[in-house]
Amino acid sequence: MSDEKLYELVCRVSKEIFGKDFQHKAYFNQRLRTTGGRYMLRSHHIEINPLVFEKYGMDELVGVIKHELCHYHLHIEGKGYQHRDADFRELLKTTNSPRFCSTLIERKTRKITKRYTYMCAKCSLSYNRKIRLNTQKYRCGRCYGELKLVSSVNLK
Template sequence: MSSGNKLSEWNDQKLQRLTEKISRQFFQRPFKHQASFNSRLRTTGGRYLLVTHNIEINPLVVIHGKTELLIGVIKHELCHYHLHLMGKPHTHQAGEFKNLLMSTQGIRYVPQLQPLKLRYLYVCSDCGQRYYRQRKINLQKFVCGRCHGKLKLGSHFAS
């Protein structure tokens, strides 16, 4: 099955039904707001919007992974949702959030959804430590993190 087909199987209504089902099954509470895909999300699997109480899911989660990954992201966002509506701490650092996430078997981190475009390789002149970067760095300002040696541009990969 190609990645385009995986995404075409999904729409906002199907995501809404799945979110409502997961909310009832794992949280014993209804999900009364909107769940939708947001293709503008780049570095996160999903987000919970505090003002509207809606949940947005990155469509790359569907393209990239299995249904278990999507369910894990939905559980993560529902933890934020239900804790916030109950007036409890709902940030990633809060103990309540961590406990609820663990008890529902939600995922804490989403794997890299898009490949990184690493274009530059910097090498330490002293210890040989290699650093891959997306952008150029100022070689007058930065030094090796391991030995504080001078960095030099090792390679430039065309994008």
């Protein structure tokens, strides 16, 4: 889908759903990673992540456009346009717009390969850590006693 077709779609959705004209620019922004789209406060333009259309199709794209148009029209009218504002939430409900878009990128989870257990030599308080710590540098938080490495476990 081209930027021109996106602009036509935004204008059509604005006219049909909101009953108001969209008078600024709408275009795809390849650099958006985690968000479906964004409304620019200063220029009033709308940027859309092309992954929304590629991964989820037209229905999700229209949902993101409606969400951004909620920001747009409320901001133009001088009403509460932020996610936390009652005006914004109410307009989302009346236009049946989504509050969030679907996940665009899969987040990488870091696997923990070791666990370390330290114990205070004075008060016997134990500390579990993911990362090894320098026992010469750190002390017990309760009694300021010396820490000793009790065990390190390999997890896989």
